[in-house]
Amino acid sequence: MALNKAEKIQLYRNLVRARAYDRLFAGLMTRGKLQGFYHRAEGGEAPGVGAFAFVREDDYVWPHFRGHAVPHMLSMGIDVRPFLAEHLGRKAGMCKGLAAYHPFSPENNLYGWCGSVGFLWHVTAGYAMAAKWNGKKQIVMASVGDGGTNRGLMHEALIVAKKWNLPVVWIVENNGLAIFVPNEDVYDVDIADIARGYGIKAEVIDGQDVLAVAEAAKEAVHRARDGKGPTFIECKTARFYEHDMGIPDLYRNVPRSKEEIEKLRERDPIVICRGKLLAEHILTEEMIEDIEEQAQFEVAEAEAFAEASPRPDPSLINPSTLYAD
Numbered sequence: 001m002a003l004n005k006a007e008k009i010q011l012y013r014n015l016v017r018a019r020a021y022d023r024l025f026a027g028l029m030t031r032g033k034l035q036g037f038y039h040r041a042e043g044g045e046a047p048g049v050g051a052f053a054f055v056r057e058d059d060y061v062w063p064h065f066r067g068h069a070v071p072h073m074l075s076m077g078i079d080v081r082p083f084l085a086e087h088l089g090r091k092a093g094m095c096k097g098l099a100a101y102h103p104f105s106p107e108n109n110l111y112g113w114c115g116s117v118g119f120l121w122h123v124t125a126g127y128a129m130a131a132k133w134n135g136k137k138q139i140v141m142a143s144v145g146d147g148g149t150n151r152g153l154m155h156e157a158l159i160v161a162k163k164w165n166l167p168v169v170w171i172v173e174n175n176g177l178a179i180f181v182p183n184e185d186v187y188d189v190d191i192a193d194i195a196r197g198y199g200i201k202a203e204v205i206d207g208q209d210v211l212a213v214a215e216a217a218k219e220a221v222h223r224a225r226d227g228k229g230p231t232f233i234e235c236k237t238a239r240f241y242e243h244d245m246g247i248p249d250l251y252r253n254v255p256r257s258k259e260e261i262e263k264l265r266e267r268d269p270i271v272i273c274r275g276k277l278l279a280e281h282i283l284t285e286e287m288i289e290d291i292e293e294q295a296q297f298e299v300a301e302a303e304a305f306a307e308a309s310p311r312p313d314p315s316l317i318n319p320s321t322l323y324a325d
Contacts (some may be wrong), residue, residue, distance in 0.1 A: 041067025048211025
């Protein structure tokens, strides 16, 4: 479904913002300030930015943990500052600094996620059942990595969604590696082919092209909202860094080479989008510079906001009461 000029500019803006936040989170992790861990998004921002651009506040969402859902939340218009504060263990966080990396925005029907990879399938099918029964034309937008498709839960959810004509859009952010297991060691077909086998509308798109992702997602959202059932979109994307910070960046048991990463960087989603919008005379060099400056100002303000927030009251976490009768 075609995108208008304003939508294209906003998609580019959100790509730049997502990259700026990713580098901020990574820097904080390197300096030992982040709670827990961090899964970098750089190189794979386009699926989250593009797919979640057309959801309403009352739609149900389950974003992917790549970039800890920041690319997805930015496109939804969710304020990322409380999420950054959550990562720093501060009271201004989404969960008062007690949940580390779990996103929580009930006003946007975002209720976090589960540490069990691939757990989303039956949960989001349940969300879709609720959305259908509500009769408000709500839809479900859910995103998962290729590693999260390797569960029987996916097949159960696909069957139910098709048979009951549920209003759900599933986005697979396929960066080719489930931590360090390459796609070809698991599948002999595109993952979208599995959904097609159940009669679900499915397609494979260039996940480095945020405009292609957004066009596919926009159409899928309209289909779901019009009662035409589920859609499955496999985005072939990439990640420029290891699965999560601090672990080896491996392909099977072999470190990925600098040459391999440089090859991936030739298809940087920001560069691809910028080139297209310059060619269409939608962006100018002045606009590009302004968008970059605004993104840097935004992340600096977000960091200051999070750092200014106090730590939670220690009495909220009292080990002596955790297992009390």
